[in-house]
Amino acid sequence: MVQNMFRTGFLVRASHTLLTWVITVVLFLHNTGDRENNQQDCFYCQIVCRLLSPGVHGSSEEMESMIPESSTPRLRRCGFCLLQQPMRAKHCQTCKRCVRRFDHHCPWMENCVGERNHRWFVVYLLVQLLVLLWALHVGLSGISNSITWELWFRGNGFLLAALAVVGVFSVVVVLLLGCHLYLVSVNCTTWEFMSRHRISYLKTFRDEENPFDRGVFCNLWDFFCICRTVVWEQVYQRNSPNPV
Structure with a gap:
């Protein structure tokens, strides 16, 4: 039973629920005019990531029509x-479907992160981080002064515990956001980064080489501003001396 809980991402979703409630409690400890706007932005990004298709691969005939005959x-x-x-597509055994430009399966969203929703996932991490940092600021401003240390800890104990949890999650989100921004800047996915030695179209390249990298500016521009299906076989063919 314990293995099934880990396999279904129960602990991850439980942690995310805890994070959400802790942030909510901290925010309500101190009344601010911007509270509703920040909560709505974070909730909107989460819903978009959860419901938007990651880029599910369709039929073989559709794929063949997209790739030119000269493609190697x-x-x-x-x-x-x-x-x-x-x-760059991969089958997700959790979702039971092939996802274009597969990055990873996110248990927080209960959805795959792929070609169509990856940018929204990064935006969600950014908004989540801003809310966390804002919650830390609000929580710190709610700490009250007392005559003795004992009274101070008694009066601020719950708030300090909440701030500790928010601080830990802030570090986690910073690391996660930083990793994704780096991978985006070099046009690499989490799956490709972690399993490079097992992926046939990357094994012929040195570790520092990436056939899909077009430079930091172009990679960021394509990722955040270009909403279209990319035929990666063409990109690979232009940059690979040894096509698979």
Whole structure:
């Protein structure tokens, strides 16, 4: 039973629920005019990430029509759904579907992060971090002074505990956001970064080489501003001396 709880991401979702409630409690300890706006922004980004399709791969015929006949990399067939996978796609066994430009399956969102919703996931992390930092500021401003240390701890104990939890989650979100921004800047996914040695179209490159990297500015521009399906086989063919 314990293994099933870990497999379904129960602990991760429980931690996220705890984080949400702690932030809410801290915010209500101190009344501010911007409280509702920040909560609405964070909630909106979370809903978008949860409901927006990550870029589910469709039929093999659709994929073949998108890739020109002169394309050198051959299509790979998924061993689970038996569809021909485009480059950078991966089958998610949790969602039971192939996802284009697969990054990872997020248990917080109960959804995959892929080509269509990855930018929204990064925006959600950014908004979540801003809310966390703002909650720390609000919580610190709510600490009251007392005559003795004993009275001070008694009067501020719950608030200090809440600030400690928010502080820990702030560090986690900072690290997660920093990792994703770095990967975006070099046009690499979490899956490619972690499993590079097992991915056929990357094994021929040195660790510092990436056939999809177009430079930091172009990578960031394409990621945040260009909303279209990319035929990665064409990008790979232009930059690879040894196509797979």
